[in-house]
Amino acid sequence: TQLLEQSPQFLSIQEGENLTVYCNSSSVFSSLQWYRQEPGEGPVLLVTVVTGGEVKKLKRLTFQFGDARKDSSLHITAAQTGDTGLYLCAGRNSSASKIIFGSGTRLSIRP
């Protein structure tokens, strides 16, 4: 069974600080997606990475896919209160047509 472990589970930091959250697995994925979920809503896709070592930037968010395509990280620069939410990574392997979601990192940005 493929598992995606996210760390930390919970993170509370002050507005303006930087942070990194991680998504790790022992399995190789053909692609990996990051979603953000706000209370009372469903997850919303932020980015998809498909190439080992790939880096994608979305304003203050930087996403990286590990060289071996087993892990990924999300770095947020100068966090804002609007970044608060549950961040989920989701991986797809080459033989599966469904994706597997990680356990999630619950991020809280204090004003």
Next chain:
Amino acid sequence: DAGVIQSPRHEVTEMGQEVTLRCKPISGHNSLFWYRQTMMRGLELLIYFNNNVPIDDSGMPEDRFSAKMPNASFSTLKIQPSEPRDSAVYFCASSFRTSPNSNQPQHFGDGTRLSIL
């Protein structure tokens, strides 16, 4: 554009009752997914359909759970009989897949918060 629409948003019922959750996917999408989310287990895929046909129902926890997709614009997830451990937020998502391994995003509804007393 309308997103994925789920109903009801909240449901509270007593154990043993039948529960039916409804989903209207985004028009034009050909894949539909049902997920369950809890604090303990996170977001779990229950079943997904491609072109209205169930492809993988290995995540359906028990025979008490069933899902149907009679047409491209409607799906139901039914629990009969319901139990307290079924309490969770149930999400429906849809996407447009051009191939089995395409990376098209899944668009989620706002979920149904189900409480079984």
